[in-house]
Amino acid sequence: MADTAHAHADDHHYTATGIDNRKLAIWTFIGSECMFFASLIGTYLVYKGRDVSGPMPHSTWLLKGVEQEQMLEIPLVTFGTALLLFSSFFVVLALNGAQRGNRKQLLGWLCATIFCGMFFVGMQVFEFTHFAHRGMGYTTNLFSSTFYTLTGFHGTHVTIGLIWLLSVLAVALRGKLPPEKSLNLEMAALYWHFVDVVWIVIFPVVYLIR
Amino acid sequence: MATTAIEQTPAHSVEATGLWSWITTVDHKRIGILYGATAFLFFLLGGIEALVIRLQLAQPNSTLVSPDTYNQLFTMHGTTMIFLGVMPLSAMYFNFLIPLQLGARDVAFPRLNAFSYWVFLLGGLLINVSWLFGAAPNGGWFGYANLTTKQFSPGMNIDFWTVGLQILGVASLAAAVNFFVTTVNLRAPGMKMMQMPMFVWMSFITQILLLLSFPIITVALVLLMIDRTFGTHFFVPSGGGDPILWQHLFWLFGHPEVYILILPSFGIVSEILPVFSRKPLFGYAAMVFSGVFIAFVGFGVWAHHMFATGMGPFADAFFSLATMIIAIPTGVKIFNWIGTMWGGRIEFKTAMLFAIGFLGMFIMGGLSGVMHASPPADLQQTDTYFIVAHFHYVLFGGAIFALTGGAYYWWPKMFGRMLDESLGKVHFWLMMIGFNLTFFPMHILGLNGMPRRVYTYSEESNFKLLNQLETLGSLILAVSFLVFMYNIWKTWRIKATAPADPWNGATLEWSIPSPPQVFNFPALPQVSTRDALWEMKRAAGGSVPEPQRVSGKGIHMPNPSFYPLVAAIGVTVTLGGFIGGSHLPVHIAGVAILLFGVYSWAFEPA
Numbered sequence: 001m002a003d004t005a006h007a008h009a010d011d012h013h014y015t016a017t018g019i020d021n022r023k024l025a026i027w028t029f030i031g032s033e034c035m036f037f038a039s040l041i042g043t044y045l046v047y048k049g050r051d052v053s054g055p056m057p058h059s060t061w062l063l064k065g066v067e068q069e070q071m072l073e074i075p076l077v078t079f080g081t082a083l084l085l086f087s088s089f090f091v092v093l094a095l096n097g098a099q100r101g102n103r104k105q106l107l108g109w110l111c112a113t114i115f116c117g118m119f120f121v122g123m124q125v126f127e128f129t130h131f132a133h134r135g136m137g138y139t140t141n142l143f144s145s146t147f148y149t150l151t152g153f154h155g156t157h158v159t160i161g162l163i164w165l166l167s168v169l170a171v172a173l174r175g176k177l178p179p180e181k182s183l184n185l186e187m188a189a190l191y192w193h194f195v196d197v198v199w200i201v202i203f204p205v206v207y208l209i210r
Numbered sequence: 211m212a213t214t215a216i217e218q219t220p221a222h223s224v225e226a227t228g229l230w231s232w233i234t235t236v237d238h239k240r241i242g243i244l245y246g247a248t249a250f251l252f253f254l255l256g257g258i259e260a261l262v263i264r265l266q267l268a269q270p271n272s273t274l275v276s277p278d279t280y281n282q283l284f285t286m287h288g289t290t291m292i293f294l295g296v297m298p299l300s301a302m303y304f305n306f307l308i309p310l311q312l313g314a315r316d317v318a319f320p321r322l323n324a325f326s327y328w329v330f331l332l333g334g335l336l337i338n339v340s341w342l343f344g345a346a347p348n349g350g351w352f353g354y355a356n357l358t359t360k361q362f363s364p365g366m367n368i369d370f371w372t373v374g375l376q377i378l379g380v381a382s383l384a385a386a387v388n389f390f391v392t393t394v395n396l397r398a399p400g401m402k403m404m405q406m407p408m409f410v411w412m413s414f415i416t417q418i419l420l421l422l423s424f425p426i427i428t429v430a431l432v433l434l435m436i437d438r439t440f441g442t443h444f445f446v447p448s449g450g451g452d453p454i455l456w457q458h459l460f461w462l463f464g465h466p467e468v469y470i471l472i473l474p475s476f477g478i479v480s481e482i483l484p485v486f487s488r489k490p491l492f493g494y495a496a497m498v499f500s501g502v503f504i505a506f507v508g509f510g511v512w513a514h515h516m517f518a519t520g521m522g523p524f525a526d527a528f529f530s531l532a533t534m535i536i537a538i539p540t541g542v543k544i545f546n547w548i549g550t551m552w553g554g555r556i557e558f559k560t561a562m563l564f565a566i567g568f569l570g571m572f573i574m575g576g577l578s579g580v581m582h583a584s585p586p587a588d589l590q591q592t593d594t595y596f597i598v599a600h601f602h603y604v605l606f607g608g609a610i611f612a613l614t615g616g617a618y619y620w621w622p623k624m625f626g627r628m629l630d631e632s633l634g635k636v637h638f639w640l641m642m643i644g645f646n647l648t649f650f651p652m653h654i655l656g657l658n659g660m661p662r663r664v665y666t667y668s669e670e671s672n673f674k675l676l677n678q679l680e681t682l683g684s685l686i687l688a689v690s691f692l693v694f695m696y697n698i699w700k701t702w703r704i705k706a707t708a709p710a711d712p713w714n715g716a717t718l719e720w721s722i723p724s725p726p727q728v729f730n731f732p733a734l735p736q737v738s739t740r741d742a743l744w745e746m747k748r749a750a751g752g753s754v755p756e757p758q759r760v761s762g763k764g765i766h767m768p769n770p771s772f773y774p775l776v777a778a779i780g781v782t783v784t785l786g787g788f789i790g791g792s793h794l795p796v797h798i799a800g801v802a803i804l805l806f807g808v809y810s811w812a813f814e815p816a
Contacts, residue, residue, distance in 0.1 A: 012766070015395035021318040024391045028421065032383060036425035039459060043433065043444070050450055138440055142450045145442040149433070167809075 026187050030194045033157075037198050040153060041205060044146040054141030055131070058210045063135045071136055071143075072207055073127070080123035081203050084158075087116035088196045091165075091189045098172070098182040106177065110169050110185075113192070117162045124155045147206065154202055157195050164188045225728050226770075234770035236320035237728060241327050242305030243624065248331055249298035255338070256290035257691065259283050261684055264648075268681040270669045280665035281348035282367070286338075288351030289371070292471065293378050294334045296605065299613045300474035301330075304389055304413050306624060310719035310726065311407045313398025313735045313742075318391040320768045321811060322384050328778035329381035336786060337374030340367065347371035350663065352464065353434070355445030355456035360438045369789040372435045377785050379424050379431075386420035389413060398718070401737040404498065407717045408491055411498050412477030415505045419466045419473070422509070427463035430456060439792050454519060461512035469508045471605060472572075473501060475612030476543060479565045482619050483547055485713050486562035487554030490741055493546040500539035507536050517585040518592050526585040533583035540576060544569065559713070560634030564615025567642055571607025575600055578653065593663075596656025602649045614641070614694070619713070626706025626724045633697040640690035647683030651676040710757050716741040723757050729765040773811035780804025 015021060055061055055071040062068065090113040097105025128148065136144045168188050171177050177185065225231070235241060263283050266274045275283065305323065309316050317323050340346045345366045349358040358368045393414045397406065406414075433444040434456070443449025445456050484491045491497065513521060513529040547569055556562070578600040582588045591597055614637075621629050655676050660667060667673045711720040721743050722731060739745040747753050784800025787793045 016397045016399075016401075017395055019395070021391050021395050024395060025319065025387050028387045028390050032387070032421040032425055035422050036428060039426045039429035039462075043429065043455065043459075046452070046455060047450070052450075139442050139449075142443065145436075145444060149436065149442075 020183055022183060022187055023190070026190045030190065033194065034198075037154070037201070040150045041201065044150050044206065047142040047146050051141045051143050055134075055136040055144055057143060057147070057206070068134065071131060071134070073130075074207055076123060077127065077203070077207055080120045081199065083116040084120045084196055084199055087113045087120075088193050090116065091185075091192050095182065095185050095189050098177055098185045099179055101179045103172075103175075106172055106185075107169070110165065110172065114162060114165050114169065117158060117165065117192075121155055121158055121162065124151065128152075150202060150206065154195070154198055157198070161188070161192050161195050164191065231770065233775060234324075234772050236316075236324050236768050236770055236774070238305045238309050238316050238320065238323060239624070239726060239728075241323050242302045242307075244327050245298045245305055245330070246302035248327075248334070249295060249302060252290055252294035252334055252338075253299070254691070256287050256295050257688065259287040259290065261688060263287065264681040264684040266665060267667075267677045270667050270671070270674050272666050275665070277665045278348065281350075281663070282341075282346035284663055285347045285350055285371075286341075289337065289347060289375075291605070292351060292467070293375065294330075294337075296471050296609050296613070297382070298330055300413075300416070300471075300609075301326075301385060303409070303474060303478065303613075303616055303620070304385070306620070307719060308389060308392060308410055308413060309396070310623075310722070310730060311410050311717050312393065312396055313401065313718050313731065313737060314392065314396040315730050315734070315765070316768065317388050318396055319388045321771050321774050322388050324771070325774035325778055326381045326385040326388065328775045329377060329384070329781055332778055332782040333374050333377035333381060336377060336782060337370055340370035340374075345370065347374075352460055353456075354460075355434060355437075355453045356447065356451075358434060358438075359446055360441075361446070363438075366790045369435070369438065372431045372438070373785050373788050376428060376431050376435075377782055379428050380781055382420050383424050386417040386424075390417045390421065393417070398735050398737045398742075401742070404495065405737060405740045405742070407477075407740075408480035408494065408497055409474070409477035409717075412473045412480070412501055415501050416470050416473045419470050419505050419508070423463045423466035423470070426459055427467075430459035430463065433459075435788055439788060454516075457516050457519065458512070461515045462509075464515065465512040466505070466508050468601075468604075469505055471609055473505070475568070475609045476501065478612045478616040478619075479547065479568050481717065482561050482565040482615055483550045484741075485619075485715055486557045486559055486565070487551045488557070488714070489550060489554035490716070490744075491546070492549030492552075493542075494740060496542055497546055500542045503539040504536055507532060507539075511536060514583060514588070517588045530583055530585055534580060537576065537580050537583075544573060544576075559618070560629070560631055560638060561615045561619035561713075563635065563638045564611050564618065567638065568608060568611040568615065571603055571611060571645070575603030575605075575607055578603065591656060593661055594656035595652040595660045595662060598662055599649050599652035599656060602652070606645060606649070611641075620719075622708035622712050622724050623719055624725060625702075626708045627701050627704060628708050628712060629701055630697050633693060633700070637690050637693045637697065640686055640693060644683050644686030644688075644690055648680050648687060649683070651679050711743075716744040718742055721746065721754065721757060723759050727759055727762060729762045729767055732760050732762075732765075769815065771811065771814060773807045773814065775807075777804055777807030777811060780807050 013020070015024075017024070053062070055068070057072045058070050060067050060069060061071075090109045094106050094109035094113060097103070097107075097109060131144075138145060138148050165188050168177070168185050171184070225237075232240065232244070235244075262275060263280070266272050266280060266283075305317075308314075337347070343366060347353075347370055348367045349363060349371065353368065353371060356362060358371075393406070393410060397403075403411075433442075436442050437444050437446060437451075443451040445451045445453050447453065480491055480497060511529055511533045513525060514533045517526060517529075551566075578596065582591055582597065582600060618629050618634055621627065655673055658673070660671070660673050667677070706725070708724045710723050712724075713720070718731075718735060718737075719726075721735070735742065735746075743754075780800050780803035782800070783803055784797055787796030787800060
């Protein structure tokens, strides 16, 4: 029995908890990243409402004496938010396909996930350039700086997630994602869910709460 | 114990040698040695910076160095000692010991481990390259805004600081994920969390502190970097920014950081004291829970660094109370260490001298710390040499003493050679005398009004005599390190024949040859108690035979890899592109290197 225990421990997948090392690592990393976004969100909240001039999130403001509408345009972002939330559901369906060896399900839903994520990033790029045209640069006031920094870092994380998902898609298209390797998608999916959860906090804090 | 000659190691178990094998190593033992050697060199550099400071302060109205150089010296001394000295010296022990003490073959992610080392080396080099530009960081190790904003620090000094620390942060975070997963998942079969060696427990808590605190300083550094590079006003009052936000963000990191600095040393002392008292650690569970409590409450005391910023009586009272409460679990540890020695049969080996020295010096540092915890008292003490005395007592008298003791203790295991005990005792006493002569007078100087971070003082201040004593003390300290280095050199030249277990150790690293073979254990141990090796010896009738070197056939170890270094270069170049402004081509090159490194790493066979 001692021998089998030794052999068991020497098995390359042995873990004391039964959770794969890489999955535990992603959860650990996500925990750390939560503190990162907590600090950025905290900074946003500390500076919220402290501007005396310049673009305002939820009220009109003056640009060279001319009254401007509130900066944030809720409908478009709400739609993007909905797509991002659905994409988390889609990646779960893709993962289920990977785990069951259903290639069509895996590829189809993974593409849907990536499409939704790309739409979200595209929406943000559109939003940022639109804001810039309306007079909100990076350094214009505290709202502009904290807004772009917070949502920009989030958007960067979404982009990294997209690159990761695209890489997994490439591997899957080459037939190299059998059920035994589904952890590779699961890790990307966990990261993707994290990015989504952070947005679930940012969206109300920035866009909805006045 | 047996001292039979170590048998000829079978050919296919001999480790590769040569520079390339070290550049591509993913072996935790080699990475540990790399951390240790690199950190020791940076420590000596920080020590030289300290000696120049002490020479400048030896005379009133001295002009040995200019005020601006002096600012660079104390900034780099602090930054170097914390981030390039104590932390990576602790990392040397994490790397070498954690897999061995857990009964594992390596950490969970060997290549990520190598990546952490290379990022540390490159970050440390980058921040020191600033000296060559005459632009070393000069805003203090804590970089208070808005002194560090572009308006008041127009040069590249602070850019080197923000970028360098962000790079180092990547190294620490990657390592923290690695050791967290290793500790949770790779314990030997049967080893419960409450049976792990105390060093592993303290290191585990340290990893959690790293994971939760480093992101906060990352945000602070990023915001400062963005202010300096793009002209935002996060910390610029004229644009609505608040310099106090910097202090909150920095100290929310900075206070857990001091526990990151000391907890591994608590762990080292908890390993050394039982072995040389020939008695198990007193109150294992209390040591674990007090460590957890210190770490947890340590996140709630940060504003005790801000008592002089006018936060108001409620905030002052809250943080004062929380800080005093931390003294309780710390006291529990002190009493448990004393309880470990009480009734034991003490062996005064060099490692033990350093551990006992730690106990005395850390108590003194802790006592001055509790004095700072009172806001009215702190209003006199803050920004004076009284604070400098406090933190050197806990960081030098505490961490450095413990890390040095660890060196004497684990040297035979790491290198197969014993350090000379007589030289070790000379080292210890010189260090003890030099240390106290350097730092004790600072308590008096501080209470008499000598401020921190001043490049000189007047003749009328009457600070001269104590400053001169301190400078003399620092020279004695320097000599003590020369003795240590001579000890290393002298004993290096003998053949590596140290026994596996020279001290009658309690933990698993002493059950394998010195130095260990690349695969650590021929067969992974089964564990069911604390002090696993003492238990094995007891069950075998008092001792176990000297372990022989065996063939590692059939044991698959991870392949070496070049890509962790490539990825580390990518990180350094990407972030380095922010020095002196944002240079897009540099960022793009860095990201390209990073992506190449990461993808190659992901798709190479493990």
